[in-house]
Amino acid sequence: MVDHPGSGRFPVTRLSAIIGTSSPNPEERRRAFEALVSAYWMPVYKYIRIKWNKPTEDARDLTQGFFAEAIEKNFFARFDPSKAKFRTFLRTCLDGFVANENKAAGRIKRGGGATILSLDFDGAEQQLRIAAPPAANQTDEYFEKEWARSVFSLALESFRAQMLAAGKQTHLRLFERYAINAEEEEKPSYKDLASEFDLSVTDVTNYLALARREFRRIVLEKLRELTATDEEYRREARALLGVDLNGLAV
C-alpha cells in the first residue's frame, strides 16, 4: 500500500465534498468547494460552450459566475440526494443559471472578465478543438462523459503524486506505459514491457497489480468525495467501475 503523502484535500478518509459545502467550519467549506470546482469546472465550461453555444469569453465568464454564485449562495447545500445524482442537480442548476444570465444579458458583463477562480480555460479550449463535438441531442451524455474524464484526470493526478512520494517511479511509469499510452491501438504485452523496463515478466505483473490497486483506490476515494450519500457513491461506482457495492458497508 502506498503511503499517502497528505497532499490531497482529504488525504486519509475522503469525506463527501458535497456535505462539506454545508460545514460550519469555513476551512472545510473552502476545501469542499475547491474539490467540487476542480472536478466540475471543465465539464461545466465545455457544456456551456457546446450546449449553449457560447463564445469563449462568455463561457469563461459564465463558468466563473456559476461557481462564484454557487459559493456565495451555497446552492449546492440544497442538493437532495434522494431526488437525483449530484451532477444531474449541478447540470440543472447550470442550465437555470445560464438561462437567467441570457435573460439579463447585462449581468454577465457586470462581473465580466473578473477572475474568481484560477482555471485553465486555454487548456479546455485546446481540448475542444481536438475532440469531435457531440450531436445536439447528446449534450447530457456529453456532460456525463466529461465528468468521467474529469474524475479520471484528477485521480491520475493524485495517483502520480502518491506514487512519486512513495518512491514508486517504476510502478508509475509501467502503469502509464501500459494503461494510458494512447498512441498504440493495443496495449503492450507484459513481455514487451519486461524487455523495455529491464524487468522480469513476474515483476511487471506484480508492479502493475500494485499500481492498478492504488489507482482504483484513488478513483473510489474521488467518487466518495464527489457524492453525497453511500447510495449515490455505490451508484457512481457501479456506473464508473462496474462494481455493485449494494448492501456493503462503504
Place this chain on the structure above:
Amino acid sequence: MDWLSDKAVYRLREEADLPDLGGSKYMVLHKLGSGGMGAVYLAQDVDLGRKVAVKVMNIADSTGALASRMMREARIVALLEHPSIVPIHDVGVLEDGRVYYAMKLVQGARLDQFASGAPLDLLRIFQKICEAVAFAHARGVIHRDLKPENIMVGPFGEVLVMDWGVAKVLGEGEGESPRGPGKAGIELQGFDDADLTATLPLASGRESGDTSSGMVIGTPAYMPPEQALGKIELLDPRSDVYALGAVLYFLLTGRAPFDSTPTADAVRESTRKPPPRPRQINSSIPRAIEAMCLKAMSERRADRYASAEEVTIDVIKFLDGQPVSAYQENVFEKAGRWLGRNRFIVLLILTYLIARLVVFFSMGR
C-alpha cells in the same frame, strides 16, 4: 491537469475496473468477457504458476449468501470429475465484497456463438453435452439451467458444461439449496423481459433465496414448464432432458425454442405457445432428429426421455445410422437409411451386377 483522450479514459476505466485480488494467490491479467452478473478475467495462479479463469460477480456479497452459493457450486462440481465439466479451483470474497471463483481456463466459444456447421457435427457436440449431463445425473446432480450460454466448445470439438450454480443434488433438501440455506426465493412478479433472458438468481442483482415451491430458477427460454411454474418439487432428470431438447432445438434452428423471451406473466400462467417445429424453420432437418428434439421437449414429463442417457443413446444410434426410439420410420425411410448405412456394399453389388450384365450381353453376341 493533463487532458486524457477518450481512449486513455477507456483504458484507465478498464484498469480500475479490474478486480483487486490482492489478498489471494491470483493476479489478474486482463478481462476475457463479461455478462449480466459478472465478468471473467484471465489470471495467473501465482503459487502454481498456471493461468486460470476468474469469475468475479458484480454484486457485493453483504450477507455471505452468494459466497455460500458459490462454495456449494464448487463442491457440486467437485463431485463431477468429467472431461466435459469445468472444475472450480477456488472460491473467495474480494475486499470490496464481491465474490469470485477461479476455474480451469477454458479456450473456445460459447455454444450460442457456435451454432453453425453441418448438422452431424452439431449432433456430435450435442452427444457430448448429453454425456456430461448423463454423468451428472448418474451422480445424483441435476443442472437446472442448461442453455447454450452455459456450454463451451473448444477448438478441438471438446465440450464443457458450465455454471452449476443452481444445480441440485437429488435427495438433498431444498433448504440446503445451492443458493444458500434459508433464503427467500425469487418471485417472478416484477421481473422484466431483460431479467428473464439470463439466469434469474444472479442476473437480476436481487439475491434470491431458496428454491421453495413457487419460485423460479433457471432461464425461461430453455426451461421446462414445471420449472417455469416454479414447481421445484417436480424437478428431476427429466427437467434437464427438456433443457437438452431445447439446446438441440437451438442447434438445429439457430434460435431458442421461446425466442421472444416470455414475459413473467406468460411463464407464470404457462401460456407460452409451443415453439414451431424445427422442420418448419429448416426443412432439411432429418425427421428423426426433429422427433428426438420434440420428445425431449414434451410438455408432459412422462412423454420425455426418462434420462439424459436415453437421449445420448438415441443420438448415438442416429449417428450410427440406426433407428431411434423417438421416431417410427416408414418403409421408404427404413430403406433409405439402410441404403445410406450400407452404401459401400450396395455400390459393390451394383458394380458386380452391372459387370455381370455387360459380360452376359457381350457373350450373347
